[in-house]
Amino acid sequence: MRLTTKGRYAVTAMLDLAIHAQSGPVSLNDISGRQGISLSYLEQLFAKLRRGGLVASVRGPGGGYRLSRDSSEINVAEVVDAVNESMDATRCHRRGDCQDGEECLTHHLWLELSDQIHAFLHGITLAQLIQRKEIRSTADRQDSIARNRIDAVLSTDDVTG
Amino acid sequence: MRLTTKGRYAVTAMLDLAIHAQSGPVSLNDISGRQGISLSYLEQLFAKLRRGGLVASVRGPGGGYRLSRDSSEINVAEVVDAVNESMDATRCHRRGDCQDGEECLTHHLWLELSDQIHAFLHGITLAQLIQRKEIRSTADRQDSIARNRIDAVLSTDDVTG
DNA sequence: GTATATCCGACTATTTCAGTCAACTTTAGA
DNA sequence: TCTAAAGTTGACTGAAATAGTCGGATATAC
Numbered sequence: 558m559r560l561t562t563k564g565r566y567a568v569t570a571m572l573d574l575a576i577h578a579q580s581g582p583v584s585l586n587d588i589s590g591r592q593g594i595s596l597s598y599l600e601q602l603f604a605k606l607r608r609g610g611l612v613a614s615v616r617g618p619g620g621g622y623r624l625s626r627d628s629s630e631i632n633v634a635e636v637v638d639a640v641n642e643s644m645d646a647t648r649c650h651r652r653g654d655c656q657d658g659e660e661c662l663t664h665h666l667w668l669e670l671s672d673q674i675h676a677f678l679h680g681i682t683l684a685q686l687i688q689r690k691e692i693r694s695t696a697d698r699q700d701s702i703a704r705n706r707i708d709a710v711l712s713t714d715d716v717t718g
Numbered sequence: 719m720r721l722t723t724k725g726r727y728a729v730t731a732m733l734d735l736a737i738h739a740q741s742g743p744v745s746l747n748d749i750s751g752r753q754g755i756s757l758s759y760l761e762q763l764f765a766k767l768r769r770g771g772l773v774a775s776v777r778g779p780g781g782g783y784r785l786s787r788d789s790s791e792i793n794v795a796e797v798v799d800a801v802n803e804s805m806d807a808t809r810c811h812r813r814g815d816c817q818d819g820e821e822c823l824t825h826h827l828w829l830e831l832s833d834q835i836h837a838f839l840h841g842i843t844l845a846q847l848i849q850r851k852e853i854r855s856t857a858d859r860q861d862s863i864a865r866n867r868i869d870a871v872l873s874t875d876d877v878t879g
Numbered sequence: 880g881t882a883t884a885t886c887c888g889a890c891t892a893t894t895t896c897a898g899t900c901a902a903c904t905t906t907a908g909a
Numbered sequence: 910t911c912t913a914a915a916g917t918t919g920a921c922t923g924a925a926a927t928a929g930t931c932g933g934a935t936a937t938a939c
Contacts, residue, residue, distance in 0.1 A: 558721040560807050560828075562897065569824045584915065593817050598898055604917075617906030618914040633827070646721050656754050659859065663730045665852050666794070667721075670838060677834050686827065695823050722927065745884065759929055765886075778937030779883040886935070894927075904917070909910100 558671070564642035566594050567602050571636050574612065575628040575683040576696050582614075582621030590706065591699045602640055609639030629684035634675055636683075644678065646671045719832070725803035727755050728763050732797050735773065736789040736844040737857050743775075743782030751867065752860045763801055770800030790845035795836055797844075805839065807831040 570588050577583045585603060589596045603622060606612045613625045624631060637644060646667040648655045655661035686692055731749050738744045746764060750757045764783060767773045774786045785792060798805060807828040809816045816822035847853055 558719075559895090560719040560831075561895090562809065563895095565809055565822075565824060565828065566897095568827070569822060572823050582915095586915080592823065595898060597900075600917075601898085607917095614916060615906095616904080616914095616916050618912095619907065620905085620915050622916085648723065648726055660852070660856055661726075661730060662733050662753065662853060662856050662860070663726060663847075664856075665850070666729070666842070666847065667726065670721075670835070673834060673838050674831070677831060681827070686824075689826070691821070691826050692823060695821055695825075698820065699823070720926090723929095724927070727928095743884095747884080756929065758931075761886075762929085768886095775885060776937095777883095777885050777935080778939095780938065781884050781936090783885090881939090883938085884936080887933085888931105890931075891929085892927100893929105894925100896925080897923095899922075900920085902918085902920105905915080907912100907914085909912085 558644060558646040558674075559642055560637070560644070561642065563602065563640050564637040566592075566598070567606065567640045567642075568633055568636050570594065570599060570602065571606070571611065571624070571631070572683060572686055572692070573696075574622060574624055575631075576687050578624060578628070582619070582623050584621035587621070587703075591703050605640045606636070609635070611636065611639055624683070627684070628687065629682050631683045632679050633681045633683075633686075634678035637678065644671065644674050646674070719805060719807040719835075720803055721798065721805070722803065724763065724801050725798040727753075727759070728767065728801045728803075729794055729797050731755065731760060731763060732767070732772065732785070732792070733844060733847055733853070734857075735783060735785055736792075736848050739785060739789070743780070743784050745782035748782070748864075752864050766801045767797070770796070772797065772800055785844070788845070789848065790843050792844045793840050794842045794844075794847075795839035798839065805832065805835045807835070 569592050573588050573592055574583050577587070585596055585599045588594065589599055603612060607614060610625060611631060612622045614620070614622055634644065645651065647664065648661070648667070649664070651668060651671070653660045653664055655664055687696075730753050734749050734753055735744050738748070746757055746760045749755065750760055764773060764775075768775060771786055772792060773783045775781070775783050795805065806812065808825065809822070809828070810825070812829060812832070814821045814825055816825055
């Protein structure tokens with residue numbers, strides 16, 4: 558079982574997508590800027606999210622990604638799953654053949670832990686998350702920082718180099 | 719966050735220790751035979767469990783390890799912790815400085831997940847586990863296999879090589 | 880003093896993570 | 910039609926962790 562940056566980034570990016578859904582497709586560049594995730598890495602993650610049927614892409618200028626379902630129909634467990642981070646705590650992938658074809662001493666324990674985690678993540682949808690006030694305020698902060706960055710670029714003479 | 723063989727082995731070994739506690743110190747060789755864990759690897763794990771204050775060692779022939787507390791006073795979370803497998807799901811180790819010193823969009827989500835997992839593992843003691851019938855029957859099976867193995871060795875002419 | 884045990888440090892093959900880089904295709908708009 | 914913005918794909922990489930192995934040292938019951 559593991560939950561690393563990969564799975565966390567995937568959920569963060571999907572949440573960003575859900576939050577900014579009303580203004581058309583969202584480019585990975587925008588997500589990268591707001592969430593501080595490298596563009597190249599986002600490309601990898603979204604390839605998996607697309608294969609997993611969670612997002613749809615729009616190519617060309619003005620393009621980006623959209624959720625392929627309503628945010629109320631996508632739960633966190635699916636997102637983590639799509640990027641191949643298994644929340645399964647057993648060694649045998651629930652088969653019960655962990656030790657010489659039989660259950661190991663702790664098989665049931667890890668099975669129960671897996672069920673706990675899955676129930677928790679499966680019960681939370683993107684729609685529910687974007688209702689939360691701490692997430693709304695974090696998103697607002699990120700949006701204003703992004704706007705400031707754009708303003709700064711526009712108002713500055715381009716004297717790079 | 720990760721739960722791998724290391725943490726699972728640690729809990730399995732501690733459970734084996736708890737089950738066979740009444741017959742004096744348990745050698746790593748016995749645990750290795752019953753649980754199918756390499757002796758050298760067990761040595762590594764028990765070094766950490768000892769440093770973590772969970773077991774005490776008895777050196778010399780007839781020696782081995784004992785639980786340093788009653789099995790009802792040791793919970794699964796402690797064991798996993800002792801071998802350095804963090805069940806913390808946040809990136810920032812709960813500090814809330816995940817993105818440029820501020821909370822990332824998903825900070826609270828992972829905080830809640832961490833709390834769920836910790837509550838679950840903290841609530842289960844070794845004493846509770848060894849009461850469970852599926853664990854008792856697995857342990858019985860392992861014991862009888864171990865006895866058969868000893869019998870086989872004793873009754874066979876040593877014609878190795 | 881020898882066999883049985885823990886102790887300890889160094890070593891290693893493999894895998895994954897987290898990310899970079901380069902090249903390619905699609906497409907909106909000037 | 911040209912160009913720039915976007916997604917698409919595959920190869921690559923440094924660092925870290927996993928899951929061990931190996932050799933030897935130390936302690937101790939008999």
